[in-house]
Amino acid sequence: MFMFLKAFIGSGVLFLPKAFQHGGLGLSPILMIVIALICLFAFLRLVNTQLVIGGSYGDIGGILYGRFLRFIVLFFIVISQIGFVCSYFIFVSGNLVSVVDVLSNCSAGIEQKYYMWMPLIILIPLALVRHIAKLSFTAIIADVFILFGLVVTLYFTADQLSTHGVGPNVAAVNPTNFALMIGTATFSFEGIGLIIPIVESMQRPERFPFVLTLGMIIVCVIYILIGTISYLAYGDTIQSAVIYNFPPDNKLTVTVKILYSLAICLTAPLMLFPALKIIEKCIFSKFDSGKDSVTIKWSKNIYRTILCILCAAIAFGIGGDNLDKFVSLVGSIACVPLCFIFPGMFHLKVSNKRQDVILNFALITFGVVVMIFTLYVSFDSFLHPIGTDTVLAPYCLINKN
Secondary structure (H helix, E strand, O other): OOHHHHOOOOOHHHHHHHHHHHHHOHHHHHHHOOOOOOOOHHHHHHHHHHHHOOOHHHHHHHHHHOOOHHHHHHHHHHHHHHHHHHHHHHHHHHHHHHHHHHOOOOOOOHHHHHHHOOOOHHHHHOOOOHHHHHHHHHHHHHHHHHHHHHHHHHHHHHHHHHHOOOOOOOOOOOOOHHHHHHHOOOOOOOOHHHHHHHHHHHOOOHHHHHHHHHHHHHHHHHHOOOOOOOEEEEHHHOOOOOHOOHHHHHHHHHHHHHHHHHHHHHHHHHHHHHHHHHHHHOOOOOOOOOOOHHHHOOOOOOOHHHHHHOOOOOOHHHHHHHHHHHHHHHHHHHHHHHHHHHHHHHHHOOOOOHHHHHHHHHHHHHHHHHHHHHHHHHHHHHOOOOOOOOOOOHHHHHOOO
């Protein structure tokens, strides 16, 4: 259960309050529950297929549909993991610029976009680690910091509600941007790539459906609680990550921003690990192991460093103002196929029951429709921003006034 919760609860939960603004207070919890139920159904289909076929997510696609689909599955895994890490860079940069401005009394004068390169100080050394088990200690530290961050989030939002009441312009339904809510919600269930490894690591895999169901209930309750309370507290002034709404010069705010940023930096190597291994296997498949050749070993190190820098460069290009749209876009492009389309396709090959066939086709159809619709809305939000978002004035600008 601990591994499951660790796989699903990360930075994505802090993006949900903004997603609740996109969907509306009445519609968003309903969409969250519906998406969680469909994800649960899809995850169970994927696990049932794995128990019959065996192997990793990509291996299942290759065995059932051939090498091309295996490549497609691996491609979406790579895109999703790189997308997660890029969103981490943007999130951390927003925290760092606020913390540095407060601690330096606005004497630093560094723009947010330049802070996006700073997580590389932690990411690059940890990305050079070859075995994921060696990153377990950093994952535990990150979990403690994330838990602290969630508690502080509930504290600040509850205090905001008790002091100032319901935030401005809280809407029940937002018909214009609700598709962004779907993409972000799917992004939040970011542990799909770890479902099969968790099953394989269990002593009693047959109990996984119970663990999965209970875990999804816990995750969904946490997501709805954070999203609802935060949107109620801040209304249409909610920022792309709710942590940006906290009083910037408050000592607790500074502490939680530092610790949550550190937690995300320690989580990033774990999220990037699948993409590193997949691409590395493709590039160096015809070469000897790095254990036998110093040249190959350092070539792999250079490749891993370049991929980390590429993530920072993408984040730099996206910019802090587009974090919520980017999260929704990643959810639409990569997470929707992995969560909905592929599990249905794979289960079609292992079950001929009429009911299963109907349900699998329904799952695939749902995934395709959601992917097309949310992709259109996500791209449109980039190309034609509506401009209804309220951007809080920077701390230093408030201080000057």
